[in-house]
Amino acid sequence: MAGRSVFKTFLVLFHLLPAADPEVSCVFRHSCLLPCQFQSGSGSVIRWSNPSSAGDSVVHSYYDGQDQLGQQNQKFQGRTSLILDQISRGNASLLLKEVKIQDEGRYKCNISSSTGYKESFINLKIDAPVSDIRIHQDGNRITCSSEGIYPQPELTWSTEPPSNTALQNRTTVHQTEEKLYDISSSLTGPDGPDLIYTIKTIRDDIKGEFVKIKMSVTTEEPESGST
Ligand SMILES: *[C@@H]1O[C@H](CO)[C@@H](O)[C@H](O)[C@H]1NC(C)=O
Ligand SMILES: *[C@@H]1O[C@H](CO)[C@@H](O)[C@H](O)[C@H]1NC(C)=O
Ligand SMILES: *[C@@H]1O[C@H](CO)[C@@H](O)[C@H](O)[C@H]1NC(C)=O
Numbered sequence: 001m002a003g004r005s006v007f008k009t010f011l012v013l014f015h016l017l018p019a020a021d022p023e024v025s026c027v028f029r030h031s032c033l034l035p036c037q038f039q040s041g042s043g044s045v046i047r048w049s050n051p052s053s054a055g056d057s058v059v060h061s062y063y064d065g066q067d068q069l070g071q072q073n074q075k076f077q078g079r080t081s082l083i084l085d086q087i088s089r090g091n092a093s094l095l096l097k098e099v100k101i102q103d104e105g106r107y108k109c110n111i112s113s114s115t116g117y118k119e120s121f122i123n124l125k126i127d128a129p130v131s132d133i134r135i136h137q138d139g140n141r142i143t144c145s146s147e148g149i150y151p152q153p154e155l156t157w158s159t160e161p162p163s164n165t166a167l168q169n170r171t172t173v174h175q176t177e178e179k180l181y182d183i184s185s186s187l188t189g190p191d192g193p194d195l196i197y198t199i200k201t202i203r204d205d206i207k208g209e210f211v212k213i214k215m216s217v218t219t220e221e222p223e224s225g226s227t
Pocket of ligand 2: 045047049056108110111112117
């Protein structure tokens, strides 16, 4: 029963997603293909720009049969390329290398050629998924930490079997210069139930990756307090 109502909620949320520019998600530091198609013709003038940043900055441009990078915004320098043998086939997709969180945003592709003019938009999102969780136990205090996550992660602690007592955690979040999140959370483990630590990244849509770890606190015979 409970499972069924959860499923309904999921469907409703799904239908409420707004129709917007096509979205492309890429993984931090990887290469990313921003798709753009046009009706192939001769004399193509291709311009990729980034209207979301201050002004309208040039990401990549191509005319007279070659790349024209004189006006390129320097933050894209050396990281963009068109697939030259694809242009004659009406494929002006842009390859962006070594993507950064700062590359997120709206991209415009506009093209004029003998067949006419076309423009299209892409909304680029960058993900840096949770890749590693370090677990450190000191007495009955457990600390879980992860680094280099984007977007901002959300974490929860719970016990199995569930218990009503609030878990006293201490959580710190730090955003690095690369805009990645480092997060660390510790709590004093209750003796007995297993502890469940779940961490997930939050996006405005429903997909999101999460990592869940189950652990138990094993308290050893307390050592003598004398030093
Ligand atoms: C455009 O070119 C890229 C790179 O070769 C390729 O991955 C992509 O599938 C092409 N798109 C179409 C619609 O042909
Ligand atoms: C593409 O759009 C830019 C503005 O974003 C404009 O300056 C440029 O002339 C357009 N290119 C073509 C080929 O129309
Ligand atoms: C951590 O503790 C605070 C209260 O101190 C509570 O509001 C919060 O929900 C707890 N967080 C987790 C992840 O359990």
